Amino acid sequence: MIKYKAKKFKKGVTMISDGIVNEFLIEGKDKALLLDTGLDFYDIRAFVETLTDKELLVVNSHFHPDHANGNYHFDKVYVGEADLPTFTTKDVYFKLVEDITSAVYAKYPKSHMLDSIVDAVIMTKPGNTEYVPLKDGDVLDLGKKKLIVKNFPGHTPGEITLLDPKEKFIYAGDSSDIDIWMFTNPDCSLHEYAETGRQYYKEVKKLGYKKYRGAHMPVTHKISFMRDYADWLDKLTPEKALLKFNVPGGRSPLCIAVALSPRHIAYTSVYWAHQCEW
Template identity: 35%
Template sequence: MKTSKEFYNVCKVKEGVYHIGSTEGVFMDLFVGSNQALLWDTGYGFGNLRHTVEALTDKPLIVVNSHGHLDHACGNFQFSDRPVYMHLKDKKSYEYFNSESARRDNIERMKDTKDALPSDFDEEYYIHAPIIPILPIKEDDQFDLGGITLTVKEVPGHTAGSIGLIYEEEHWFYAGDAMNPFVWLFLPDALSLSIYLKSLEKAKTFNCNQLCISHHQEPLDYTILESFIRCAKELDYTSGIPFENTLFPQYKARICPLKGADQTLIGQPECPAIVISEDRLQEKKS
C-alpha cells in the first residue's frame, strides 16, 4: 500500500503538461508555464497531492476547479495558501461536499476498495480539513502561465457552474465532467438535458482537436462530441436502464445510451450514455 506521498501517478503529456491519477479514479492536470503553474482540480484529497505537485514545479501555483463535486474539489484544503478558483454557481455544492459529514461519507465508501486510501491516511485530519474560500471565475477569463494560455469556458449541465479550459496553444479542451461518455444529469445540482445539449453544441465551436476529461486516462478525438450530441438529441428515457447507484442511492436515474451503439460498451467512448433523472428532461434554468 502506498503512502500519501506516493499515492499519485504522474504521466508527462508534453513539456509542462502533466496528467495526475490514482486509485481515486479521477484525474487532475498540471500546467507549468515559464512564469507560473495551474492545477486543474484536486480530486478527493486522500493523498498528498501538494507533495506531488511540488515535486514537479516550484512555480507560483493557481488552482482551478472544474466544478464543486467531491472528487474534484475535496483536495483544495492542501492549497490553502494558493488562489483557488471556481464558478460561484457551484459554491453551494462545493461547501456541501467539503462538509465534515460528506468527508466522513467519502472515507466510508473508500474503505471497501483495495488501496483506495494511503497507508498513512489521517482520517481525523481529513474530516476536519477547512473549507477553502474560492475566488470567482467566469466565461473567457484567461490564465497566461508563460507559453501556456488557458481560457475559461462555461459549460453548464452536469452542474450549474461547470467550466472547461481551452489550452490555446494546442487546441485541447479540458472539460472536467461537463461532457464525457457517462455524464451524470441527476444530482440536485444538475441542470436540464436541454442546457447540457447547448453546452455540447457550444463546445463544438471551440476549434479544438482533443477532448480531455477527468475520468478517462487518454484524451479523446474532438469529433466524439458529435456522438455526445446525438445521444442527447435522441435520448429515450422510457427505454433507459435503471441506474444502480451505490454512491447516491437516494436519487433515481436511468442510463440512456447512444442509439445503435454496442450496449456492452456503455460508458466507453464507443457507446456514450447520459445518466439522467426524469425531472431533468424538462427545462430548468441555470
C-alpha cells in the same frame, strides 16, 4: 492508502492520477496551474510540490468531491462562479447530498453507520481555503502559456473548461466525459445540456480546437464526441434506460442508459427521469 501517479501528458503538462480521476499540472515559464485536487486519498499538495517549485494556481473544473476534496491543502482555489461553494444546501451538490442522505437515514436508520465514509468521500471539507470565482473568457497567464476559461454548464451549474489556444487543446473536466452524471444537477434538463454542448462544440470548432481530455477519460477524444454525445443525450427518455430505480430523496426515478456507438465506442449517462422533460 492509494498514491498518486504522474506521467507526462504533453510538453509542460503532467497528468496525475489516483485511478479514478485525472488532475493536470500545466506549467508555464513563471507559474504552474493545477486543474483539480482529487479525492484526497493522499496529500495532493505535497505530491505536486515534488513535481514543480513554480508558484501554483489551483483551479477546480467544477465543485464535486472527486475534483475538490484536496482543496483544503491550498490557501486559494479558483472555481467557476456558478459553482462557488457555500458548503450549505444553497449549493446544488450539497442540497442533493442532504436530500438523499436524510431520506436514506429516515428509511434505513442503520445506514448512519456509514456517516464517516460519507463524510470522507462525498463531503468536501471547507478548510480555510479562499474561493475565487472564474468567469467565462478569463485568461490565466502562466508565462509563455495562456489558458482561457470557457463555461460548459450541465453536469454542474458552474463547470468550466480550460482552452489552450496554442496547442488547440481543451481540458474538459466532467463537462463532456464518456459517462456524464447528469443527476448531480437535477434542475438541468437533458435538452438544455444538449443545446449547451452543441453550441460549445460549434464555437470551439470555429476557433480551430481539435481534441480534448475529460477528467475520467482513458483516452483523448476528438471534439466531435461532444456534439454526438449531446445528440444522444437529447433523445433519452426514462423508457430508454437500461436500469431504473427509486432513490429515497430523489425527485423522480434514477435512470442509467448505455448505448454503443460505432464512432465513439459507447455513451453512458445517469439521470433523473424528470430531466428528460423540456
